[in-house]
Amino acid sequence: TKLVLVAGPSSAGKTTFSKRLCTHLRVNGVRPSLISVDDYFVGDDRNPRDSKGNLDYEHIEAIDLERLHADITTLLAGGVIKRRAFDFKTKHGYDLDEEVTLENNGVLVMEGIHCLNPRLTERIDVSHTFLIYVSALTQLGVDRNCRISTTDNRLIRRMVRDNAHRGHKPLSTL
Numbered sequence: 001t002k003l004v005l006v007a008g009p010s011s012a013g014k015t016t017f018s019k020r021l022c023t024h025l026r027v028n029g030v031r032p033s034l035i036s037v038d039d040y041f042v043g044d045d046r047n048p049r050d051s052k053g054n055l056d057y058e059h060i061e062a063i064d065l066e067r068l069h070a071d072i073t074t075l076l077a078g079g080v081i082k083r084r085a086f087d088f089k090t091k092h093g094y095d096l097d098e099e100v101t102l103e104n105n106g107v108l109v110m111e112g113i114h115c116l117n118p119r120l121t122e123r124i125d126v127s128h129t130f131l132i133y134v135s136a137l138t139q140l141g142v143d144r145n146c147r148i149s150t151t152d153n154r155l156i157r158r159m160v161r162d163n164a165h166r167g168h169k170p171l172s173t174l
Contacts, residue, residue, distance in 0.1 A: 002102070003124065007115035034109045035071075035110045036112060037063060040067060040084055041091075042093070043092050069124075076108065082097075084096070089166065
């Protein structure tokens with residue numbers, strides 16, 4: 001396996017799982033490189049809109065597929081890329097000075113809601129990929145009779161994340 005794709009719904013724990021997976025891979029002698037599909041967003045100027053004219057951030061075309069395909073192909077061929085990043089407050093992507101490469105005995109771990117979408121890897125030899133679906137299925141017990149459902153738990157996680165890292169107030173996330 002050279003490419004591990006981690007998918008799941010919004011705020012289901014993909015990033016947390018992927019980071020933990022990388023830790024376990026390192027302990028077992030594998031050298032992982034982690035990439036988030038979110039860092040390849042195109043920004044509001046190129047982002048698709050839904051039927052009501054609202055920006056649709058969960059559409060596959062919200063991702064710069066050309067750049068992502070080029071970077072994955074380069075990495076799997078043994079090349080070096082610049083780490084991509086996306087600023088959710090300014091809605092612009094940019095390259096960091098950090099370089100990413102797949103070392104000997106390396107594996108590329110990529111996480112995002114579209115990682116099981118065939119369009120994301122249409123130019124990649126999928127015979128060396130491993131697919132993982134992650135979803136937080138934990139109910140939180142408030143007391144013996146009241147539970148916070150999995151869906152509500154994910155919504156709370158998303159509101160906290162969006163407020164802390166994306167500059168969105170909880171009401172706009174709702």
